[in-house]
Amino acid sequence: MNYSALSSEVDPSSVFPFELDKFQLDAIASLNAGRSVVVCAPTGSGKTLVGEYGIYRALARGKRVFYTTPLKALSNQKLRDFREKFGFDAVGLLTGDASINRDAPIVVMTTEIFRNMLYGTPIGQVGISLTDVEAVVLDECHYMNDRQRGTVWEESIIYCPREIQLIALSATVANSEQLTDWLNQVHGPTDLIYSDFRPVPLEFHFGNLKGVFPLLNDDKTQINPRLLKRGKKKELEKGKGNRRPEAPSINFILSHLQERDMLPAIYFIFSRRGCDKAVAEVGDIWLVNEQEAQQLRRQIDEFLTRNPE
Structure with missing residues (x-):
């Protein structure tokens, strides 16, 4: 993919050779309008695609993206997936155990690492570690409901500078409207993108x-x-x-x-x-x-x- 050839608002059809669902298109439209998004959709429905669009768009603009996950194993998996999709040198990794290509345009990290990175940055300001970061993907954002670890996501959102778009992805946020209202207050304009269509049916x-x-x-x-x-x-x-x-x-x-x-x-x-x-x-x-x-x-x-x- 020649990212420099893409426009500042990437045409989804130029990077995704298939028809997108309405909630995916709505989320992309919100991102292109400069708003953060909370994407709530069932497992297997394609939420990650919204985060990937944020990556394509940032690369087209010469910017960077942080992709956070709650687990080291999931971060390692995303590293492999994104290297295959965006190129080996375009992706880095930051976990408690590893630091690989940390200055790459796409850096996968655990959410704790991102939160700790923000601790050294004055609230509302872009520190050295956040230079040129256009968006942060908060994968599995429902971990915010976890009693022991939820504060990591709360603090990450509170400390994150307002000019950085947040792409919060989750399958199971019961109070998604409250969460979106809170993001509007503490971070900036945020849209709730919701879908209840389950492409992978549950059978017990x-x-x-x-x-x-x-x-x-x-x-x-x-x-x-x-x-x-x-x-x-x-x-x-x-x-x-x-x-x-x-x-x-x-x-x-x-x-x-x-x-x-x-x-x-x-x-x-x-x-x-x-x-x-x-x-x-x-x-x-x-x-x-x-x-x-x-x-x-x-x-x-x-x-x-x-x-x-």
Whole structure:
């Protein structure tokens, strides 16, 4: 992409070779009008595209963009994605563990790093570290609701100079209108861009020792009858026989998900000990065929060659 050939207000069709949804176009129009945006849309709907537009536009103007995420792992992923999209030398990374090409036009960082950077900048002023920064993307902005870490996002917004546009992206902000009103007060003109269309529908399943079943019946009005204890329904209603059932193992669940072609999947385990135990349990599970295994070996060998550390 020859960014210098792009206009100061980048035509979305020049960088996105597909039709955009209305909420994406609305967000782009707000950015081009010089306003910050709060983009609330379901997972998989394409919120990140709004942040990417901010990057394309900044590069066209010879400016910079900071892209913040709540997790180091997510920052590392964005580094890889943006290097592939915008060029290796155009992207840098700042986390608690790494500082890579920090003067690049696009710098991915954890939100804590951005907040700490602002601590050394007088409120309302652009410090040395923010020179030429046109926009800051606050990915996963719903972390503001987190009791322990939410202040990081609040302080980042309060300290960020008003002339820098904020692009706040979130799938789950219940009080999105209040958040937008607050940004209007403490930062500057901000538009709420909201969409409730879910391109990836949610379907609920339940796993027990007999298998994995849809949670609801065909009409989606009641619990799936197969999940009710036959002959003991009345006891359950009276509060008897409610001893906690044994949970199926991770191996059992994975095997059933594989049979239903429901992999890959994310399996949440809420303790380090539980994670270590699960690693040991799944060690003998083979989820790929031989052809896929050979492809994976090649990719891993190539990665280790490029990254010997």
